[in-house]
Amino acid sequence: MKRKGLYFLIALALGGVGAVHAQDTAAPAATESATSSSYDGRWYIAPTVGGYYNDTDRNTNSRQFYYGLGVGRFISPNASIDLFADRTKRDRDSQVGGGNWSNNAVGAAVRFYAGDWNAWRPYLLAGVMGSNHHSRGDSGWSPAAELGGGVSKTITDSSDVRIEAGYRYDWDNKTQPAQDGYGDWFLGFSIVSRFGAPAAAAPAPVAATPPPADCSTKDSDGDGVNDCEDKCPGTAAGTIVGPDGCPQKVVIDLRGVNFKYDRPKKGETDISKSLAEPSADSIAVLNQAIDTLQRYPQVKVTVAGYTDSKGTDEYNQALSERRASIVYNYLTSHGIAASRLEGPIGHGESNPIGDNATDAGRAQNRRTELQVQQ
DSSP, X not given: OHHHHHHXXXXXXXXXXXXXXXXXXXXXXXXXXXSOSOOOOOOEEEEEEEEEEOOGGGOXXXXXXXXEEEEEEEEETTEEEEEEEEEEEEEBOGGGTOOEEEEEEEEEEEEEEOSOTTSOEEEEXXXXXXXXXXXXXXXXXXXXXXXXXEEEEEEETTEEEEEEEEEEEEOOOSSSTTOOOEEEEEEEEEEEEEOSOOOOOOOOOOOOOOOOOOGGGOOTTOSSSOTTTOSSTTOOTTOOBOTTSSBOOOOOOOTTOBBOTTOSOTTOOOHHHHBOSSHHHHHHHHHHHHHHHHHOTTOOEEEEEOOOSOSOHHHXXXXXXXXXXXXXXXXXXXXXXXXXXXXXXXXXXXXXXXXXXXXXXXXXXXXXXXXXXX
């Protein structure tokens, strides 16, 4: 009968392992919904200490201390398998001769857990093993099996505690010829320590990126260059920019627009009669200036006139103002808004760019300038 009991315990333990594998294979979604969607499958060690409440047929003290070590891993969120070894010494009763009796057990145990991974998890235990006996009467091996239950709690990423109790049956029929097996109750405490770094958490799903807006229809900084071609986004309002949207210094050069000596006369309105010959060259420069102003509608300029050093200061001041005025009028008559022009202003013979001691230098000083307001 006792051997039939052994077969029953072995079948129960192996059947439980098979049930866990079948559950993981056939219905993983149900397992995960009942506990957690993942588990820590690292290998662990589990040092164990505990005590036995011995079968009275052993003729030993009723309570004995035992210690052991397990190595195992979780095979699913709610099942683990351990290989273990443990040892206990039993003191024989004085009336049967005294002495020591030791057992070394080596076996495998499966645990079936319920509940969330991070909570206190109750579990059932089933195990099979070989039990090696040492006594005055015999030294040998016999089969053994155990059933029990307990609770487990995760305390860090890499460690758990287990408290369990159960019943272990040892089919030892050699140590005492009159006995063919012993059933002992046990209570044990284990600290489970996992090896290596925890597995990295699965990355959160990345939301689909919406398609970008059509940048060719947007001008975020209002500089006149669409966002696709703007290499300098965020330029300040009113900044002069080039075709790439980056700040650009606009220079309007009127060198080559020179006036005849003592021209224009008072009341003269035809600029070509006041320009140095060939006047067509000066007109071409003025037309280029108009084109630049039209391409950069945000640019504003100051129209300033100058003279050479001949004549009195009062005369040259008035002459420089007439030169500035005739250029000012030429620009406005060719489509440049007066709101973009400051002046006209005359500076007389100040700020020469040429040598007033030579004819060529004086010719350079008889000029107007378009001074860009940055």
